[in-house]
Amino acid sequence: MSFSPLIEQLISALRCLPGVGPKSAQRMAMQLLERDREGGRHLSEVLKLAMDGVGRCQKCRTFTEQEICNLCDSPRRDEKLLCVVETPSDVLAIEQTGGYSGLYFVLMGHLSPIDGIGPEEIGVDELLRRVDEAGVKEVIMATNPTVEGEATAFYISEQLQSQGVLVSRIAHGVPLGGELEYVDGGTLAHAMAGRKQIDL
Amino acid sequence: MSFSPLIEQLISALRCLPGVGPKSAQRMAMQLLERDREGGRHLSEVLKLAMDGVGRCQKCRTFTEQEICNLCDSPRRDEKLLCVVETPSDVLAIEQTGGYSGLYFVLMGHLSPIDGIGPEEIGVDELLRRVDEAGVKEVIMATNPTVEGEATAFYISEQLQSQGVLVSRIAHGVPLGGELEYVDGGTLAHAMAGRKQIDL
The missing domain is CATH 1.10.8.420 (RecR Domain 1)
Structure with a gap:
């Protein structure tokens, strides 16, 4: 029944x-x-x-029902600065910090050879073309801090090397507001290695 | 953004x-x-x-896209036995026990004067008419074991009194498989008061 x-x-x-x-x-x-x-x-x-x-923005590949998304269309953004993320939700998360004024490129995933997701599927060619055509000065790799995200960031950085553009990776370290005791070892090791001098 | x-x-x-x-x-x-x-x-x-x-079954008031639901239409059910429940999900729960062969009447809620839900909204008139016309012998009140459910069961029982039909209430007591230590006081008191002699 x-x-x-x-x-x-x-x-x-x-x-x-x-x-x-x-x-x-x-x-x-x-x-x-x-x-x-x-x-x-x-x-x-x-x-x-x-x-x-809903389709994809022709410039940054994010989800939108328009040809070009609002962000890519905005005259107030710095088009010499490009942030590479995995998903549209990541764009939203970074926008909500309010501290970034450049544009984005959305991979819609990460490299995953096992699932048949190679450079073509995540639009690496489009990214290279965009960097070239728009005269981008800096590409910020903001893929997830996971094994796949790191590998994807590394692969794309290599591809960009020949284009003479500055490639950076968002910082890894201890998240704000937590307690050191509960941070995992890998993160802590990264935080130690990436330490900065305190300017007094 | x-x-x-x-x-x-x-x-x-x-x-x-x-x-x-x-x-x-x-x-x-x-x-x-x-x-x-x-x-x-x-x-x-x-x-x-x-x-x-999706509308309501004309006989038992449950949700269905048919005029009469499959259960009410089944020739294999005992139409002299009627079980009154609050929601269609309750019908499903009782059916899944596999031990009931009568029909149902679904109130679609319980009496709640504060929310303006009176006897008319839960179809008490239809229930009385159905008991009368089908010659129902026993009405089992299976409303929820909550204050509102109890009040609704009590109200309907009173209305049925004059029709000379047997009205029963599902048993309250300790649920199977639990530990007595964690059963709340009200349930335990009910279980004590409703104790039965063990037939050896």
Whole structure:
């Protein structure tokens, strides 16, 4: 025994969302049916529009329904400075710090030969062309501080070497506000090695 | 700074789902856009169909896109036995025990005068009519073991008194598999008061 066919279909369709198991899918379906049919209809419409309409920015590869995203289109950004990140969420995270005024290039992933993701899939050729054409002065590698992120940053740096552009990597070290005792060994070793003189 | 307008709309529309905050909504939107556009389109379609097509069973009030739900329509169920529950999920929970062969009546909530939910909203009149017309012999009150659930069960029992039908309440006591030490006082008191002689 189960719910009616259409309700079962709804529960199973909701499971395409990350982190949604059978119980939460059932709870979501019941909540929408009981209390928020308008919200459900709205979600259905927006979902369709977004799945069909969202593509990639032609300059930085981030998700957008426009040809060129708002950031790339902004006249207030320094186009000589380019920050390379893995995902659109990373762009948002850096923008929220409010301290960066350059542009971005979104790889949409990282190198992962096992999954068949090579330089072409993450747009390395486009990146090289962009650096060349826009006369970029500095490329900041802000891929994740993971094995794959490091490897991707290293590979791209090598490719950029011949273009005579400054390539930098965001600093690794202890995060602010934590306690040294709980920081993992790799991070701590990086923080020690990357120490800076205190200017008095 | 934020994502493009359409993506922001998608993130905000996803928040109509229970338990989905800004961060998980963002993660869901990104996951669908990156990896599962087909799943997103499918969810959009099913969502629309369900929001528009799911109504109430004319006999038991549960959610269904049919006039009469499969359970009420089944010739194998004992229609002299009626179990009153609060939600369609409760029907499913009882069905999964596999031990009940009667029919159901779904209140779709419980009495809650503060929220303006009175006997009419939970279909008490329909219940009385159904008990009368189908010649029901026993009504099992399986509302939740909460203050509101108890009050609702008590109110409905009173209304049924004049119809000469047996009204019962599911047993309250210690749940199977737990440890007595961790059972709350109210449940334990109920379990003591409702003790049964052991037949040897």
